[in-house]
Structures are given as C-alpha cells and as structure tokens.
Amino acid sequence: MSSKTTLRVGRLVKAHGLKGAFKLELYTDSPDERFKPGAVLDLQVPDTSPWFGKTVTVKELRYYNQSPVLFLNEAEDRDAADTLVKAILLVNADVEALPAEPDAWYDHQLVGLRVLRGGVEVGKVIRVDHLPAQDCLAIETATGEVLLPFLKIFVPTVDITKGEVTITPPGGLFEELPEN
Template identity: 65%
Template structure:
C-alpha cells in the first residue's frame, strides 16, 4: 500500500488478547490461546471483545462479552454471553479477540507494534528494497511478516535476529535474512561434482 494511502492511526487502537481454539464441554465454553500477560485482568465478567472472523461467519462485525473465566487443568476457558451450547461455541472456533485501547493512555511497549503499523512498510535488506509487508500472521510460537516480492510472497519470522529494526516513521523494516529466504541459492560445488561411481572409465 503506498504511504499516502495508508489508513490514519485511530484515536483508539486495538490490542489482540486471545484466540478461541476449541469448544469445551456442552455449555458453550471455549478454550483460549492467550496473547496477554494478564488474562485474569482482561477476561473479567462484562469485558467486551471485538471478533476477528471470516466475512462468511454470522459473528462477523460483532463483539462478544465475557460471562465467566476460569482455569481448567491449567487451560484458560471462557464463557460468553449468548453462547450457551457446544454448537454455538463451535461457530466461534479460531476467532481472534481484540480489545479497544486508548492510544494516548497506553502506548505499545518497546519492540511491539500493531498490525496496521506494519502493513505497507517497505522491507529493506542491505539498503535495497526487497518487498513490502502485506499482512502479519499470528501463531503461538511467533508472528510472521508476509512480504510481497517480485517473485512471490515470503514468510519472515518476526524475531529480532531476522528483523532487527522497525522504523514506522521512515516507512520501512530492516531484515537480515539467512541465505535463500528471498532468493534461490546457486548449486553448491558438491552438487556440481560428478558422482565417482558414474564416471566413465577408459
């Protein structure tokens, strides 16, 4: 996305706090994958979350309210208003939960960015632009920057070793990828050496 077409940063930003991973039991409970260090403080009764679901979902464009939060065998489990049975819970599996956060009241911590800040940034390696961030995928182990290049999409683990610098103001991220991540490697000398067993004998 060109810099002049990026969406403006809103007064309120959204913080990703969890994902609904599995229906639990028959009364509408859902197991959570947590993206917050304070689940007991975030998932209090009455807390409201915006849902990130496919457009085809009946929950698209809606929010959800916590009715109860508890720990079951070390697993976080939540009950939500209007989700009263397993069928209703199944419809929410894989939904991501977001919460509004005042941008001025609580800025993101160091080395933490919101997705909308990263999407559209140029990706630069050795002072050469190699692509542009088109989205951010979130996984339990780490996040991935999805980078569009001239030859297709490249998945870059969003870790300090590979992405040492993010400069939102300059509109770029600096990457130090391992050989072969953004290009095909030339064949090694071992690959070019004929197998001794196939050499023609005089």
C-alpha cells in the same frame, strides 16, 4: 489524534463442558490483554442470531492442555454456549497504541510496511505468521512470497512512523542485491 479500528481477536470454536465455556481459537498474540476479566467484546454473528448487535463480557480465560478456554458472563450453561458457537470476537482498538513490552508490535501495525535490505526496497509485509518455533514476516517480493523469521538478528529495525522495516536475512533467502 488516535484512530480506532475493529480487530478480530478470536473465534468461539465449540462449547466446552457444562458451565458455558468455549474452546477459543485465538487471532491475537496478546490474549491475556484482550481477554482479561471484565473485557467487553463485540460479536460478529449472522443477523439472524439472537446475539446480533450484542456484546459479551469476559469472566475468565483459562488454559486446558495448552488450549485456551473462555468463560463469558452471558453464557451460564451449555445451552447458552451452543447459541454462540462460531461467533467471531471483536475489539475496538487504538491502531497506533503499541503493546506494553518493548520492541513489540501488533500484526496490523506491521502489515503494509515497506521492507528494506541494504537501503533498497525489496518488498512489503503482507501478514505475520505465528508459527510454533517463532513468528515470521510474510514478505511479498517481485519474485513471490518469502517467509522471514521475525528475529532481531534478521529484522534489526522496525519503524512504524516511517512505515518500514530493515532486514538482514540469511544468505539465499532473498535474491542477491546487485553490487554497487
């Protein structure tokens, strides 16, 4: 039996142009999946907003100068778009469903996993940072937070079922393990 959860997938930053489009701040690493035409999104807005309790439907996601711009069926012009600015976009997702591509996970599936190095638990994944060069796992250790590039060479195994990731970090990134 799968369970559903509400995921934040983006925020409408500001109106863009005159046709009801929005500059979009992405909170998802699969925008083409989350914002495909026809996708219905829940809104997180103040209860005083005319949009409170309503949903919107994606018309199109485009990119202008590498910036995502979202068109919604419900926003036909700039005036309508202005009423939705700062809304958080939400989806109901199966928390156990994996992305279509192999060796891929959603952030919410990685957060909370135990981090093992040489069979010894060294910490826990607290978030995933999507940086320009590559994604990094933020790992809370006994001595503080460590950012580890989320590359196969450093994170050879992710086992969602066991609730753990195995890491082989470069020297000096984590405290040295005691010799057995």
